[in-house]
Amino acid sequence: MRHTISLSREVFGAVSFCEATLLFEPTRRLNALVEFPVWGATLVTSSIINPFEQLPVSFDSKQSDVYIAGYSHVRFENVVGGSISIALFEVVKDSPIAYSKTAYGEIIELRRSWNTESHKDVPTYAFDSNLAWPYGRCRLVLRAVGSVSLSFDTEACIPALEYSKNPLAHGWPGSDLSEKSPGVGT
Numbered sequence: 415m416r417h418t419i420s421l422s423r424e425v426f427g428a429v430s431f432c433e434a435t436l437l438f439e440p441t442r443r444l445n446a447l448v449e450f451p452v453w454g455a456t457l458v459t460s461s462i463i464n465p466f467e468q469l470p471v472s473f474d475s476k477q478s479d480v481y482i483a484g485y486s487h488v489r490f491e492n493v494v495g496g497s498i499s500i501a502l503f504e505v506v507k508d509s510p511i512a513y514s515k516t517a518y519g520e521i522i523e524l525r526r527s528w529n530t531e532s533h534k535d536v537p538t539y540a541f542d543s544n545l546a547w548p549y550g551r552c553r554l555v556l557r558a559v560g561s562v563s564l565s566f567d568t569e570a571c572i573p574a575l576e577y578s579k580n581p582l583a584h585g586w587p588g589s590d591l592s593e594k595s596p597g598v599g600t
Contacts, residue, residue, distance in 0.1 A: 491560030
């Protein structure tokens with residue numbers, strides 16, 4: 415069942431994207447409506463302050479945070495600016511993922527910003543996540559005056575501890591660099 419939750423303002427902080435992979439395209443121009451898929455968002459439901467009381471999942475979400483082992487979609491309305499920095503990964507089959515480096519040993523980092531003017535009283539939403547392409551670790555910051563939402567299939571929700579025990583089974587399929595993987599590096 416498809417479920418949508420509001421992430422506007424403070425509620426955004428109750429979602430962790432640190433294990434997630436964003437399928438965000440850092441275009442030259444940032445639109446007022448920004449939407450993109452995310453694999454692996456975690457809803458922090460086991461804390462005292464839980465804005466997601468009525469989640470229709472098949473387990474007790476008060477006892478465990480909720481990992482979305484599938485694609486969810488983030489939607490930002492009335493975006494006024496933002497920035498992204500991406501530290502590129504070096505992807506070599508049968509090797510651990512490492513950062514790409516220059517001949518001088520410095521990590522290769524790409525940056526882009528949109529409308530960097532100061533906007534007083536405009537909420538800021540930050541992601542510290544992996545980016546699918548260009549593949550790397552990113553910090554995406556969006557400033558939006560409109561609503562922010564996350565929609566996902568509740569059947570893709572599992573206890574976060576289950577993901578922690580077996581990240582290869584539940585993580586983003588593009589992180590598997592084997593021959594059979596349809597993801598990055600094949």
